Amino acid sequence: MKKIKLSLETSFWAIDEIVDPFKLINVFFNYCTIDIYKNTLSEIMLYVNKAEVCNKERPGDLFDFHTAVRSFIRGAxxxxxxxxxxxxxxxxxxxxxxxxxxxxxxxxxxxxxxxEKAFECKTLEEYEFFLNEIVHVSLSPYKEQFDYDLINPHIHLVKMLDAAQIINERGIKKIKNK
Known part of the structure; x- marks a missing residue:
């Protein structure tokens, strides 16, 4: 099987460039809590259909959110x-x-x-597009119409956050060859 090389692009929000997705999860949840990620995602989704700017006082926070979650999606x-x-x-x-x-x-x-289910439903590129689009539109003072699905990627992203939190809490072990 060919080894997949994919940059997690963590240098924007983490101290070092991380290559191991398990280490990424640990650093990701040390950077912010799952509650903050979920609340920010929910807030962004609320502003997608509004002609208002999300987080006017600190829009840079959404850039930080975007870069961290983009790395998370790549790690997932x-x-x-x-x-x-x-x-x-x-x-x-x-x-x-x-x-x-x-x-x-x-x-x-x-x-x-x-x-597995999330990436059967959508591709990596579709999740990255979803993230880019919701952050972009939530920072725009204009209301936009969408002709593509925003609900399924949102649901899968929330589930991936929950699954990653469980992996982080319980830890992992290598499967022994039988």
């Missing part, structure tokens, strides 16, 4: 190929399933399924 794409060799550690029995977020039980048990 690479995680898609890691599922055959890695698995997420099981949650301890005493953990309450509060952090399940938008995931169903099967996705909570195996978060790699989320990335």
């Amino acid at each position: 794409y690479l995680l898609n190929f890691k599922a055959k060799r890695w698995e997420v550690k099981k949650a301890p029995k005493d953990w309450l399933i509060i952090s399940q977020g938008s995931l169903n039980k099967q996705e909570y048990q195996n978060p790699f399924l989320v990335f």
Whole structure:
């Protein structure tokens, strides 16, 4: 199998250029919390259909959000190929399933399924286009009409954030060859 080379482009928001998608997840959630990412994404989505500018006081925050989430999407794409060799550690029995977020039980048990489903639905380029478009339009004082789907990429991105949070919390282990 040919090894996929894809720059995660983390040097815009992280200290170093990161090449490992698992390390990216850790740095990504150290940069901001999942709640901040989800709230910012929701706020941006609210401004997509408004003739108002999102976050007028600090529009640079949306640039930071864009660069970090773009790196995250690229890392999520690479995680898609890691599922055959890695698995997420099981949650301890005493953990309450509060952090399940938008995931169903099967996705909570195996978060790699989320990335697989997401990239079956849309390509990496389509997710990057979605991110570019919603940030661009939310910073525009004009109302725009869309002839393409913004809902499915949004739903999958939220699920990918939840899945990555689970991977970050529970950790991973290499699958032993049988």
